[in-house]
Amino acid sequence: MAQAAGVSTSTASLAFSGKGPVAAETVARVLAAAAELGYTGPDPLASSLRHGRSGVVGVIVEGRLLHAFRDPFAVSVLDGLSQVLDEIPAGMLLIAQHAGAPEKAIPQLSATALDAVVFSLCGPDDNPAVEHLAARGIPMLGDGSPAHPQVVQLALDNRGASTAVSRHVHELGHRRVAHLMMPxxxxxxxxxxxxxxxxxxxxxxxxxxxxxxxDVHDLGEEAHGRLAVTSLPDVEQGAIAARLLLDRPSAERPTAVVAQSDLLAMGVVRAAGELGLRVPEDLSVTGFDGVELPWFAGTLTTVDQHGEHKGRRLGELLRRLLDGERPEDEVAPVTLRLGTTTMPPPA
Incomplete structure (x- = not known):
């Protein structure tokens, strides 16, 4: 192309990319020569190999991608991470890891050139992909899991944050309190x-x-009627589990439910409405994540994880990993955000 345009290779490269001070007439001549020759640009794979990078960061999501995209907290974290990846620049490759058979993701990982891998969105402590990636020398970043010395962590004090929101409910005077868990x-x-x-x-x-x-609500022998777990942390399963907790005589029914995610909390609100219970007059409800809930008329009392900020911080740690550093593990900040879904229990 440079020869056809009558310019040097470096001038042709600057003119074609638009990254250098080249006269408009020369740019036009280079582009015309490229069009005549059918040249569409440098091979990105060859360029990445010269620089020792693929330009791709793998993001492993536990479970189906469908569930991640339905979770506004997951989307906010990925959005924050993608903002920093755009600055690096690097692309994001989402890889779904089957919850019951995490080893099935390894063949896809082994066939993909990756600069780094981020484990996000509450995966298991033990992940077989870690050993595979470590053997390839690929830097890894997690949000508290997998628990492995070669994974840099932006962790969360889940126990402390849950204690804080549970203590808020206790201080309001609630003693018949139930807990709705993610899987x-x-x-x-x-x-x-x-x-x-x-x-x-x-x-x-x-x-x-x-x-x-x-730590706050010692349920003792009443634990079986006050603890529920879901197969998926979504509104539908939250509503199913909440009915099991709430559909009982008023003297036995919890006056508050502490849910492990905002979507589960919305399931509790839905079930309460179906049972004729008012939130918060008859039932206080708390969540965990701090997502936007534009379809909900009230404001959920919740633990705000600041999802977009968390995603950007993951990206900043990732940038350092790509630069050859080994940053220290960090604990992400959270805030107890009081809303309109909690009040003292009914008399």
């Missing part, structure tokens, strides 16, 4: 459980939020 393991069905369900939990986020709740 504790890949195969658990939605239903009532007792404290022993926490034994052997593979999802540390869910387990630790439950422990934070139990």
């Amino acid at each position: 504790l393991r890949p195969d658990n069905p939605t239903g009532l459980v007792d404290r022993s369900a926490l034994d052997g939990a593979t999802f540390a986020d869910s387990r630790d939020r439950a422990l934070g709740f139990l």
Whole structure:
């Protein structure tokens, strides 16, 4: 192309890319020569190999991508991360990892050139992909999991945050309080459980939020009627589990439900309405995440994880990993955000 346009290779490159001070007449001549020769630009793969990078960051999402895109908190984290990836620049490749068979993602990972991998959105503590990626020397970043020394963590104090929102409910005067959990393991069905369900939990986020709740509300023998777990952390499963907690005589019914996510909390609000209960007059409800809920008329009392900011911080740590650094693990900040869904229990 440079020869056809009668310019040097460097001038042709600057003219074609638009990145250098080249006369307009020369740019026009280079572009005309490129069009005549059918040249569409440099090979991005060859360019990445020269620079030692693929320009792709893998983001492993536990479960189906459908569920991640339905979760506004997950979307806000990915949005924040993508903003920094655009600045690096790098592309994002979403990789779904089957909850019950995480090893199935390894063949896809092995066939993909990746500069780094981010484990996001509450995955299991033990992930077989870690050893595969470590053997390839690929930098890894997690949001508290997988628990592995080669994974840099932007973790969350799940137990402490859950304790804070549970203490708020206790200080309002609630003593009959129930807890609605995200999945504790890949195969658990939605239903009532007792404290022993926490034994052997593979999802540390869910387990630790439950422990934070139990640090404040010691349920004793009443635990089975006050603890529920869901198969998916969405509104539908939250409503199903909430009915199991709430559909009982008023003297036995909880006056508050502490849910492990905002979507689960919305499921509780839905179930309460179907049972003729008012929130918060008859039932206080809290969530966890701090997402926007434009379809909800009130304001949910919740633990705000600041999803977009968390995603950007993941991106900043990732930038340092790509630069060859090994940043220290961090704990992401959270805020207890009081809303209109909690008040003292009815007399």
